[in-house]
Amino acid sequence: MNFELTPDQLAIRNHVSDLLKEVCPPEYAAKCDEEQTPPRAAFDALAKNGWLGIIGPEEYGGSGGGATELAILLGEVGYHFEELGMWVFRNLSYGCFAVLEHGTKEQIESIVPRVIRGELSFCFGLTEPDSGSDASALRTKATLEGDHYIINGRKVYTSGMDISDYCLLVTRTSTLEKKQQGITNFLVDTKLNGIEVKKLQTLGQRAIGTTEVLYSDARVPANMVLGQVGEGWKGADAYLCYERLCLSAARTGAARAAFDFALEHAKTRQQFGRPIGKFQAISHKFADMKTMLDVSETMIYRYAWLMENKRATRQDAAILKLYTSESYKAISDMCLQVLGGYGYCMEYPMQRFFRDSRLATIGAGTSEIQRNIIASSLGL
Numbered sequence: 398m399n400f401e402l403t404p405d406q407l408a409i410r411n412h413v414s415d416l417l418k419e420v421c422p423p424e425y426a427a428k429c430d431e432e433q434t435p436p437r438a439a440f441d442a443l444a445k446n447g448w449l450g451i452i453g454p455e456e457y458g459g460s461g462g463g464a465t466e467l468a469i470l471l472g473e474v475g476y477h478f479e480e481l482g483m484w485v486f487r488n489l490s491y492g493c494f495a496v497l498e499h500g501t502k503e504q505i506e507s508i509v510p511r512v513i514r515g516e517l518s519f520c521f522g523l524t525e526p527d528s529g530s531d532a533s534a535l536r537t538k539a540t541l542e543g544d545h546y547i548i549n550g551r552k553v554y555t556s557g558m559d560i561s562d563y564c565l566l567v568t569r570t571s572t573l574e575k576k577q578q579g580i581t582n583f584l585v586d587t588k589l590n591g592i593e594v595k596k597l598q599t600l601g602q603r604a605i606g607t608t609e610v611l612y613s614d615a616r617v618p619a620n621m622v623l624g625q626v627g628e629g630w631k632g633a634d635a636y637l638c639y640e641r642l643c644l645s646a647a648r649t650g651a652a653r654a655a656f657d658f659a660l661e662h663a664k665t666r667q668q669f670g671r672p673i674g675k676f677q678a679i680s681h682k683f684a685d686m687k688t689m690l691d692v693s694e695t696m697i698y699r700y701a702w703l704m705e706n707k708r709a710t711r712q713d714a715a716i717l718k719l720y721t722s723e724s725y726k727a728i729s730d731m732c733l734q735v736l737g738g739y740g741y742c743m744e745y746p747m748q749r750f751f752r753d754s755r756l757a758t759i760g761a762g763t764s765e766i767q768r769n770i771i772a773s774s775l776g777l
């Protein structure tokens with residue numbers, strides 16, 4: 398395992414950083430959050446500069462990078478604006494990775510090049526009102542009628558559905574003995590008749606946010622099944638493991654941004670005649686945070702290496718998700734404390750890190766569920 402980034406990989410970080418300094422400065426991220434508008438201009442700039450093709454094969458216009466390149470990109474995007482990172486990750490995870498893994502030739506050729514060019518956006522519809530942590534207990538039903546499936550059900554927390562062209566939708570096509578059986582995934586055109594989308598108001602992640610979606614007799618062509626009918630859970634589980642790398646990278650990038658902001662404050666804010674960072678109570682927070690950031694980054698590159706070498710397990714993904722999420726939550730909390738009253742004011746960015754980070758230990762599998770996965774892999 399080699400943790401040293403190559404010159405090409407370091408160049409990715411530098412190029413993305415330079416671009417985002419220009420198109421996604423802190424005031425832009427703050428405005429998107431405040432006005433609840435997606436960071437479209439920054440997203441388009443990433444697409445125009447080829448970054449949405451980072452994992453796409455060259456024949457479809459991508460640059461053929463692996464999990465490490467993906468982690469570098471998302472780390473840098475997350476540093477500048479976490480929600481931009483979420484938008485990029487959804488497109489790369491569902492519009493590229495999932496379609497490339499399980500799509501037909503027609504699906505790949507009609508979708509992947511357009512995702513790479515930034516012309517199509519993707520979201521993921523798994524969670525339902527009665528199936529959150531118990532995700533495979535989902536009930537949204539897809540019934541075959543001729544050459545279409547008729548979809549009925551309700552999804553919650555489908556993030557970015559209102560700005561997406563396709564939703565990778567997880568449905569039930571039959572009820573069998575095990576709840577993980579009889580699940581089928583679809584690439585659903587979000588503008589179909591019979592789909593109603595309602596934006597949800599949330600504590601954080603407010604620029605793009607999340608939605609509730611009602612499917613009432615939505616007719617999806619049978620050729621939009623992704624993978625095998627009835628075998629969708631294996632796919633969904635693989636997408637979730639991929640998602641755990643993407644989320645960990647983007648959120649550790651955001652944690653690093655909060656850390657840098659608070660460090661600057663600790664060096665300049667004077668109380669009792671000295672910078673507050675000179676008080677041990679403050680400086681030790683930075684020592685703890687730096688340790689968490691370094692461990693998180695090491696774990697991210699380790700996991701990327703395991704993925705590239707086809708050795709990543711569900712346990713590895715759960716350990717990564719658990720540690721990086723809890724670290725981000727702890728870091729944003731400590732940084733807010735370091736800023737004192739400024740941390741609590743809406744005109745400073747720290748409150749956004751604090752609000753956004755709260756989702757890390759909830760979304761894409763809670764910390765409790767990650768602990769369950771790790772414990773069960775130990776035979777407990």
Ligand SMILES: Cc1cc2nc3c(=O)[nH]c(=O)nc-3n(C[C@H](O)[C@H](O)[C@H](O)COP(=O)(O)OP(=O)(O)OC[C@H]3O[C@@H](n4cnc5c(N)ncnc54)[C@H](O)[C@@H]3O)c2cc1C
Nearest residue numbers: 521522523524529530554555556607759760761762763765
């Ligand atoms: C802002 C936001 C964006 C999201 N985006 C998406 C998205 O794009 N697509 C999507 O499909 N989903 C999305 N989700 C859903 C997210 O993945 C779920 O919220 C999460 O999996 C938890 O499910 P739940 O909210 O129903 O909580 P519940 O499952 O009801 O859990 C409530 C509490 O009970 C605990 N708990 C439950 N079961 C166990 C157990 N067996 N052992 C120990 N503790 C347990 C949980 O850890 C949690 O603390 C999003 C959620 C939010 C809030």
